[in-house]
Amino acid sequence: MATRSKKSPTDLASVKGRLHTRIAKAPSLFIALDYDGTLVPIAERPELAKPTEETVKILQTLSTTSGVCLAVVSGRNLEILRGFLPIPNLVLAGLHGLEVWPLVDRPASRIDVHVVRAGLDRLIEAVKEKVEGGQLPRIEDKRHGVSFHFRGENPPVATKMRSLVTAAFREIEEGSGLILVAGKQVLEARPEGVDKGTSTLAIQDQLAPGSLPIIVGDDITDEDLFDAYAKKGITVRVGGGTKKTSARYALKKPADLVAWLGEIEAVWRERGGG
Numbered sequence: 432m433a434t435r436s437k438k439s440p441t442d443l444a445s446v447k448g449r450l451h452t453r454i455a456k457a458p459s460l461f462i463a464l465d466y467d468g469t470l471v472p473i474a475e476r477p478e479l480a481k482p483t484e485e486t487v488k489i490l491q492t493l494s495t496t497s498g499v500c501l502a503v504v505s506g507r508n509l510e511i512l513r514g515f516l517p518i519p520n521l522v523l524a525g526l527h528g529l530e531v532w533p534l535v536d537r538p539a540s541r542i543d544v545h546v547v548r549a550g551l552d553r554l555i556e557a558v559k560e561k562v563e564g565g566q567l568p569r570i571e572d573k574r575h576g577v578s579f580h581f582r583g584e585n586p587p588v589a590t591k592m593r594s595l596v597t598a599a600f601r602e603i604e605e606g607s608g609l610i611l612v613a614g615k616q617v618l619e620a621r622p623e624g625v626d627k628g629t630s631t632l633a634i635q636d637q638l639a640p641g642s643l644p645i646i647v648g649d650d651i652t653d654e655d656l657f658d659a660y661a662k663k664g665i666t667v668r669v670g671g672g673t674k675k676t677s678a679r680y681a682l683k684k685p686a687d688l689v690a691w692l693g694e695i696e697a698v699w700r701e702r703g704g705g
């Protein structure tokens with residue numbers, strides 16, 4: 432996999448004209464977007480991270496635009512994503528690509544979800560045992576992945592919870608086929624060998640080959656995505672300031688992405704001539 436060395440990204444606003452020219456000249460577009468922190472601001476509780484009407488509207492428009500394949504690639508499960516984004520033509524990849532609609536063949540298709548589930552059950556049990564009646568982190572069970580959330584906790588409490596989950600994971604790790612991945616105020620256990628990069632490449636390969644990829648994310652797990660597309664397309668990180676990333680460009684906040692998606696749609700509509 433081509434890996435771009437991590438650098439400070441370029442402000443997308445300063446190169447928009449150039450990017451729009453590139454977009455207008457592309458044969459077709461493949462737009463893959465993360466959800467939390469990218470399309471919607473991170474919410475205090477994950478269930479509150481609803482998209483705005485404007486966000487749904489532009490996704491709806493792009494998903495039915497000829498020559499555009501639009502996908503949302505998230506760590507959430509498919510059911511939740513579909514609840515937030517009930518958009519018929521939108522491609523949805525949940526759990527970093529373990530669950531994808533519509534069905535595409537990808538490395539994650541070959542994972543034994545029963546083994547995964549058994550490992551996750553052991554992990555949840557191990558965490559509960561370690562807490563011994565103390566305060567549990569908020570557990571989000573995503574069926575083939577489990578997130579332990581620390582958002583909103585006092586920093587010392589969050590630190591304690593974090594080390595406890597890590598210790599519990601070490602106990603169940605062997606033979607579980609699981610990895611533990613850190614995100615923003617969260618630790619997530621999920622199947623090894625599933626990442627947004629390989630999943631998204633497989634989706635594009637089967638649904639939008641030859642298209643110009645526009646790839647947008649905000650978090651650590653999106654770096655896999657940026658690495659996978661380092662030499663192939665337009666990679667954009669939302670937020671994160673000057674923090675180093677494999678993404679080439681940066682937008683400040685989800686609202687900026689929603690506005691830019693509107694501009695992309697206009698560029699695509701007005702390019703004429705196909």
Ligand SMILES: [Mg+2]
Binds near residue numbers: 465467469649
């Ligand atoms: Mg995110």
